[in-house]
Amino acid sequence: MADKSIALITGGNTGIGYETVKALYASPEAHTILMGSRSLDKANAAISTLKSEFPDSKSEIVPIQIDIEDDASIEAAFKEVSSKHTHIDTLINNAGASFDLLMRTSSTPSTIRSAWNKSYTLNVTSTQVFTHTFIPLLLASTSPRLLFITSGLSSLAGAASGSNAKTIASAPPAGWPKPFTPSHIAYRSSKVALNMLMLDWVRMLEPDGVKVFAISPGFLATGLGGMGSEMLRKFGAGEPSVGGEFIADVVRGERDGDAGKVVSKDGVQPW
Template sequence: MTTTFITGANKSLGYETARRLLEAGHTVLIGAREPRRGRAAAEALGARFVQLDVTDDASVEAAAADVAAREGTIDVLVNNAGVGGPQGPAEELTAADALAVYDVNVFGVVRVTRAFLPLLRGSADPVVVNVTSGLGSFAATHDPERVEGRVVAPLYASSKSALTMLTTQYARALPGVRFTAVDPGYTATDLNGHSGPQTVTEGTDAVVAAATAGPGGPSGEFRDRYGVVPW
């Protein structure tokens, strides 16, 4: 049985990822910051809720300890939790704004990955899936034919670019664990006011594919639902 831990799994892409992986036979642990919503999501899906605030070291360590005591190991870690940050004019962005976005989208991934690596190392085929974005891609954001080329989101986009590079560096530094950065694509979620043309099922295709690739799957790649993409 494959055991998967998903951060930010109480709604949108995280929730749909959990649903699909449960359907695929995984044991799924729902990581969420807000206990009421996290428990409700876990109960609706038939998963187990683990309280987790990716911006809080103590919360992350407590979550890892909880999983160590209950499950002992995990096979897949999906770093899905993310925030969009402020939407105001670029000239009004502050360092505090940047820290808040990076604290979830980048530093949160570092916290969770560090805490859960000992649990992953107990797996025969450990996998980490980092949910990034095409908005962090130089190729996509410089292509006027793509939606990413028409969006201005300095903090979110740069944080996702950092996350993709972090993924490739982890893959190089930790060859015993497969790391993949995945771009869901422009999906209708709370993050964009449900304006994306893709459904959450389509948006989780790349996440599910990376989580279920099996031994010998790719590592250190940036992928979307169609395959490897330029970055």
């Protein structure tokens, strides 16, 4: 019997991360899924739910405590994983968040700085540190894949053409100061930066045969940004399970022909 494919995902206990774990756990293929979570209690609760829902799964889920904003947590997670596994086949950088609502009540220099710094620290810098730490385990795989979960809002071509998301308000009235209108600009900008980060990993890992992707899972009803899933559904958001199934397809190699690009379930997202 072939060894189980090993996938490590950050932020795996909730949202699209949870749906990705669910899709892999429910699939007929056997996987070892390392569910990264800031809270082991929350990870264990999520795993318990999945085990009860899919009692005949061929896969296993292992909770791993990871706070990607904490270097000591990342190092401890690396030591734990490497002590039990000689390699990882797929590394999924899913953990991320939007902090734009910090600017809802006031656009002061401190709130602007906080929203932007938090967005970049988590979505870009911490993702880079985490990836850099775990790359040795990925390079030990015979079929390595590196995934970065980005956003449809990261497309510069889409923004330039005016095809913004339904949750992004149109231009405010002339004059200054402008009233707060949803634009998700700090989050969007951090995901544009994440796409560049992905491209540099493509450059670095091309000699090693690693297939690198940025994944645009689509407009889904998650808790991202604090708007609430029900509110997002009113704007037409799909179910998070759609994103989880798509990411699982990439893990299984179904989009290997599009490696090095931003991929969505409908094709390749323009830069």
